[in-house]
Amino acid sequence: EPEVTQTPSHQVTQMGQEVILRCVPISNHLYFYWYRQILGQKVEFLVSFYNNEISEKSEIFDDQFSVERPDGSNFTLKIRSTKLEDSAMYFCASSLTLSNQPQHFGDGTRLSIL
């Protein structure tokens, strides 16, 4: 069964550094998402992306964050200048369409900011 893959599984970065998290969504899916989960907390929506532009973003997704689909397969989340509070699991998801379709999640990237 097709799945969403994320790399790396664990990323350790110094505070203030830029980090790029990578995702390969399911190949025929059109909608892409990023979520994060701080340790012990619930999964929070960051951003949705469709047709090469942001569809919706949360209040968490400030100017430090950006997303990109640089080619036909990858979907990336960039954090420009990381802060300690950015430490979390970051999950990528994709869905075939927007209407009444499940979002399929990857296994996440654990981001640790030192």
Next chain:
Amino acid sequence: SQQGEEDPQALSIQEGENATMNCSYKTSINNLQWYRQNSGRGLVHLILIRSNEREKHSGRLRVTLDTSKKSSSLLITASRAADTASYFCGETSGSRLTFGEGTQLTVNP
């Protein structure tokens, strides 16, 4: 209370018993989705129930939706030790899923 609140927060049962988890939500939803998450892993989609549906089944899973009460329940029948995980409901509004805190289910062999 917050959106997508699950109840109970933790549930411990014996293998073979049924497990029921409840979820309340606040917004007008397009659909409601249930997911499970094993420790350190991503969310695995279980069932999607549309706002005009009242009940849905998938294998040992049964989901109900009561839009008048803004609540949903997930029933797992004949539970197995492998069902041990956290279970989340996610309300879909627009393109975003809003999750609650989840129910931690432990099935003891």
